[in-house]
Amino acid sequence: MxxxxxxxxxxxxxxxxxxxxxxxxxxxxxxxxxxxxxxxxxxxxxxxxxxxxxxxxxxxxxxxxxxxxxxxxxxxxxxLGAMVRAIKPDGRLKLDLIGGFKFNAVEGTYCQIHSASSGKVFDGTILMHQTSVHVYRDVDTAERNQTNMEIRIDYPVFSAEDVEKLGIKVGDFISFAPRAEITESGYIKSRxxxxxxxxxxxxxxxxxxxxxxxxxxxxxxxxxxxxxxxxxxxxxxxxxxxxxxxxxxxxxxxxxxxxxxxxxxxxxxxxxxxxxxxxxxxxxxxxxxxxxxxxxxxxxxxxxxxxxxxxxxxxxxxxxxxxxxxxxxxxxxxxxxxxxxxxxxxxxxxxxxxx
Missing domain, CATH: 3.40.630.10 (Zn peptidases)
Incomplete structure (x- = not known):
């Protein structure tokens, strides 16, 4: 022991x-x-x-x-990280994974989108498209995959054109917030x-x-x-x-x-x-x-x-x-x-x- x-x-x-x-x-x-x-x-x-x-x-x-x-x-x-795979018509982002992990490992994760063209960094959250239990009947059964997972950008965007005006483009890197904490009992927990x-x-x-x-x-x-x-x-x-x-x-x-x-x-x-x-x-x-x-x-x-x-x-x-x-x-x-x-x-x- x-x-x-x-x-x-x-x-x-x-x-x-x-x-x-x-x-x-x-x-x-x-x-x-x-x-x-x-x-x-x-x-x-x-x-x-x-x-x-x-x-x-x-x-x-x-x-x-x-x-x-x-x-x-x-x-x-x-x-591990991701890239912008596509910009959806409603202003949300599809992502493509970098490294060996599954989509469920990043569901609910705060993230940052690193714009290569503008040099700016935008905050967001990785979510299932069918997240709201008040709207979607398949919340329990929908697969965590590239089709259903998306990034909600913390910026008032309503279309792909709005996103592109920010300087966010396909191929921009996405990083995951580590949320690092050190506990009194001697642990460090973080991505x-x-x-x-x-x-x-x-x-x-x-x-x-x-x-x-x-x-x-x-x-x-x-x-x-x-x-x-x-x-x-x-x-x-x-x-x-x-x-x-x-x-x-x-x-x-x-x-x-x-x-x-x-x-x-x-x-x-x-x-x-x-x-x-x-x-x-x-x-x-x-x-x-x-x-x-x-x-x-x-x-x-x-x-x-x-x-x-x-x-x-x-x-x-x-x-x-x-x-x-x-x-x-x-x-x-x-x-x-x-x-x-x-x-x-x-x-x-x-x-x-x-x-």
């Missing part, structure tokens, strides 16, 4: 506030410039060198004690904890390494990915010297899962197949040696940047671990104990030499 600390200490509060800050920056896949700029500003403040890749990812390479055998760690800032928890933890590790507080066993490339939710975030920019590739991403919770919100979840297999057994065993050994609470799990309908790298032909040992997150790709939640366990495993792994 994991010992759960329900009282947030100052370190935990600061960590969760950093996660909350990132969740509140809109970053649907394909529209991540603002959040990348936020991260670059943080790196600039610490005088940490980085490279912005052509497809918009961020690479931070830090020298370790062994420079010949290298590592690659990635986490992604891109999130987009996948994978902004991991991004914050990699940034914490980078800052500790640069400050001289965390010894780095091997030269390590930290890649902040921006296309993971559509399958190709971290499958490029992998140096020939890299032998181990770790995706720090969420652990999925549900029926038949061992993962929970209070441990770090180590993936044995996902939809792409098994992860490298030797690297998985190393992660388990480190957890047991350092008393880091962990669970080993299988995610049946899941893929990561590590699995994308393998499909792209990377000749590396690949692994995956992360905080256990409930209700993935909907209104997610995790606990500070899981966040801290993931942080501890990242740091322990980075200071441990390869065999």
């Amino acid at each position: 994991v010992e759960i600390n329900y009282q947030l200490d100052q370190e935990g509060k600061v960590l969760l506030e950093k996660i909350k800050e990132l969740t509140e920056i809109a970053s649907p896949t394909g529209n991540t410039v603002e959040i990348m700029q936020n991260i670059m500003d943080k790196l600039d403040q610490k005088n940490i060198q980085y490279k912005l890749t052509p497809k918009g990812g961020l690479m931070i390479t830090l020298p370790g004690q062994n420079q010949e055998r290298q590592r690659f760690l990635t986490a992604h800032v891109d999130t 987009h904890l996948d994978d902004k928890v991991s991004v914050v933890l990699l940034m914490e590790a980078i800052e500790r390494i640069v400050a001289g507080d965390l010894p780095l066993a091997h030269t390590t490339h930290f890649y902040i990915s921006n296309n993971e939710e559509i399958g190709y975030g971290g499958n490029s920019n992998i140096a020939d010297e890299v032998e181990e590739y770790i995706a720090v991403d969420m652990g999925a919770l549900g029926d038949d899962q061992t993962s929970d919100e209070y441990t770090v979840s180590i993936c044995a297999k996902d939809a792409s197949g098994p992860y490298h057994l030797g690297l998985r065993n190393l992660l388990v050994t480190l957890c047991e040696e350092k008393n880091i609470p962990y669970k080993v799990d299988i995610y049946p309908y899941y893929g990561s940047d590590a699995s994308a790298a393998m499909r792209a032909g990377a000749d590396v040992r690949h692994g995956l671990f992360g905080a256990g997150i409930d209700a993935s790709h909907a209104y997610e939640r995790t606990h500070i104990t899981s966040v801290i366990a993931t942080k501890d495993l990242i740091e322990t792994y980075l200071e441990t030499p390869m065999k």
